[in-house]
Amino acid sequence: MIDLNAIGRKARAAQIQIATASSAAKNRALEAIADSLLAHTEQILEANARDLDAARASGMSPSLMDRLALTQVRVQAMAQGVRDVASLPDPVGRILSGGTLKSGLEMQKITVPLGVIGIIYEARPNVTSDAAAICLKSGNACILRGGKEAIHSNTAVANAMRAALPQAGFDENCVTLIEDTSRETSRELMRLHSYIDCLIPRGGAGLIRSVVENATVPVIETGVGNCHAYIDRTADLEMATEIVFNAKCSRPSVCNALETLLVDAEIAPTALPRIYARLQEKNVEFRGCEKTCRLLPQAVPATQTDYEIEFLDYILAVKVVEGLDEALEHIRRFSSHHSEVIVTRDLEAARRFALEVDSAAVYVNASTRFTDGGEFGLGAEIGISTQKLHARGPMGLEAMVSYKYVLYGQGQVR
C-alpha cells in the first residue's frame, strides 16, 4: 500500500505555495498544463488504449466504454477546458465585506483557498484535468483518486500536468494522482484528516454512500439526482409534455435527468396518455401507481423502490396525486434535493412550490436539465452539491474557496 501520509504532507507543502500565488502565476501554470496535455497526446492515447483493452476484456458496456475513450479531439478539448478555467476571474483574494468595527479595528473578510481538496471519481479521464484546473485556479492543491478502469489514462494525464507545473514555478505536488485504486486506500483517503480540507466524491449513489459512511474529513456530497416533475391541474399540456420529454430523454444517464413524474388527478386522464405517447419516441417504460395503471394500460406497476432510485435510463416512475400538497409530500419523502420542476399556470402553486421544495434547483415551467454550471453561468463546474453545508447545486470556482477575517489595529485590547 502507498504512503498516503507522505502524499498528504507533500500536497500540503505545495498548497501553501499556490495558496498565495498571483492570478498571473496561476494562469501561466494552467496554460503550461494545457500545452503539456497537447504535447503528451500520444502518451495519453496509448495509455487510454490499454484501459480500453482491459475494459473490452472485462465486458464493459458500450456507453461506459464511450465515457472512457479518449481521442485526439477529446484531448484537445481537455486542454481547452484548462485554458477556459485560466480565463475565469480569480476567486481568491476577493473582499466579501469589511469596515471599521466599534473597537476601531479595520476588518476585511477575504476569500482564501480551501487548502487540499480530495476528489474521488469514477470512469471519465477528463475529470482528472478538469478538476485539477479548477483546484489550481482557486489556489488549492488536489489529491485525485480516479476509477481503476481509467487508471492508465488518468496517470498519463496527471503526469502531463505535473510535468508542466515546475516550468511555471510551481511544485508538481499541487496535483497528485493516487495510482493505487484499492478500496482500502480510498477509505484511508477519506480519513486523512490532517491533510485533506475537503473531499468531493463524484460518482453514483454507492460511492457517495461509502464516502458519507466512512469519511472523517469534511465532505461535499454530489451528484445523486432523484428529480421530480409535478404537472399541476392548470398546466399547459403541450409545455408539460415537452418539459417531461426533454428532462427524461435528452440524456437519461445524468444526475439532472427526470426520474419521477407526478400528475394532478384532475388532468391525469388527458395528460398521461399524451406524455406517454411523446416519450414512446424513446421507448420510455412507465412504472406507475394503481391510478396510473388504470389510466394507462401500457404502464407497469411501480414498487416503492421505483420511487426511491435513480434509473439513469429510459424508465420513468409515475404517480397520480390529489393536488399540490400530495406532490410536495411525495417530493419531501423521496427527493435527493437536486432538481424539481412544477409545470403550472397558477401563480400561488408556483409560489408555494418554489418556497417549499427544498432542493438545490427548483424550476417553474422549465426542464430540470438546466442544473449545470455552464447553464448557471459559473464557467466551470466541479460537481453538483446535494447537501446544504458550504455549497449547493452546481459548484464553480466560488465553491472552492473559504474566507478569513484580517483585522488591522493600532494596539487595541479588549
Next chain:
Amino acid sequence: MIDLNAIGRKARAAQIQIATASSAAKNRALEAIADSLLAHTEQILEANARDLDAARASGMSPSLMDRLALTQVRVQAMAQGVRDVASLPDPVGRILSGGTLKSGLEMQKITVPLGVIGIIYEARPNVTSDAAAICLKSGNACILRGGKEAIHSNTAVANAMRAALPQAGFDENCVTLIEDTSRETSRELMRLHSYIDCLIPRGGAGLIRSVVENATVPVIETGVGNCHAYIDRTADLEMATEIVFNAKCSRPSVCNALETLLVDAEIAPTALPRIYARLQEKNVEFRGCEKTCRLLPQAVPATQTDYEIEFLDYILAVKVVEGLDEALEHIRRFSSHHSEVIVTRDLEAARRFALEVDSAAVYVNASTRFTDGGEFGLGAEIGISTQKLHARGPMGLEAMVSYKYVLYGQGQVR
C-alpha cells in the same frame, strides 16, 4: 436508550413548518419563549440547584461551578438574549444574486434554512436558550445534547421554551433536548444522517475530536484555539506588551486567548523580560525554548506538547524565532487556525503575515481576544468555526443558512 430516530422524525416535521415561516411569526415565537423563560424562573432555578448539589458532591472546581450556576439575573439575561436574536434581521429569504440566464430562465439564488441542527455542548445551561434562539430565527429546528452536569437545568430551560412554541403557532419539536446524556446516545446522534443536516459541537478539544472521528453527518468544528502572537523586530514594545497581556490574561479559559508567544531573536533580550514582568501581575508561567530560558531564567523548559495544546490557564508557551519565516513556519505547524496576531511597524511583515497565516482571524497590532461574534458585529454567535468549509470564525445567523436556486421559465428545454 431513547429513540433518536423518533426524535429526528419529529424535528424534521417541525422544521418543514418553521423553514417557511414569516419573520413576524418567528419573532413572535422568540418573544413567547423569552416570556416563558421568565415565567419559569422558579422551576429553572430549582432544577439548577439540583445540578449544583450534584456538582458539589462530585467535587467540581469553583470556576466550572460558576459556569453552571444560574440566578434570577442570569435567567433574565437568557430571556434578553432571546429577545436580542428576535431583533436581528432575518437571514432567510435573502436574494444573494440573480438575473436572466442565456436560456432565458430567470434565476434567483435565495437563502434557505439548513434544516435540523444538532448541537452537542458542555456545562453552561445558557447555551440551551442561546442556540435554540439562533436556530429558530434562521428557520432551523434544533436537537440539543448538553452535558450531564447541567441536565436538570437544561431540561427545565428546554421545557420552558417548548411550552411557548405552540402558543406562537409552532410545533414544540422545533426545539428538542435529548435527556439521555450517555456517550452511546451522543455517538448515535453524530450518525443520524437522515435527520441531522449539520452538527455543531461546542466544547473542548476532546469533544471536537470525538465528533470528527465519529460523525457521518456534516460537522462544523468549533472553538479550539491554539492562538499565537508574533512580536516582530520592529514592534512597538509597549504595544506588544499590552497586547500579549490582554490576549493571555483577560480571560485565559476562552478559545481566543493567547497560548504561544513568538519573539524575534533581535528584540528578545529586551522584549522577553518586559513582557514577563507585565504578565507577573497574573503570575503567568512561561514555558520557553532554550533561547528563551537563557534570556529569561524564570522560564521553565517547554516540551513539544506545550506548543501543541491549549493551556486555557495562566501559562504561556514561548519561542524565540529567527524572523518572520520561522514564525510563519511555527504557526503553520501548531496553529488550530483560530486567531493569530503580529505586532509590527513593518508594512511588508504585516502584509505577509495577513496573507500567509491561514487562520479564521489574523490580526495586525491588536489582541486576539476580539475574535467574537459581538465584536465582529454579528449580533449573536453560535460558535467559532475553525474549519474552512461553510463558515469560518465567529458564526452568526448568516452561518445558519444555505441557499437554493429558483428558476422561472416559460417552457424552456435544453
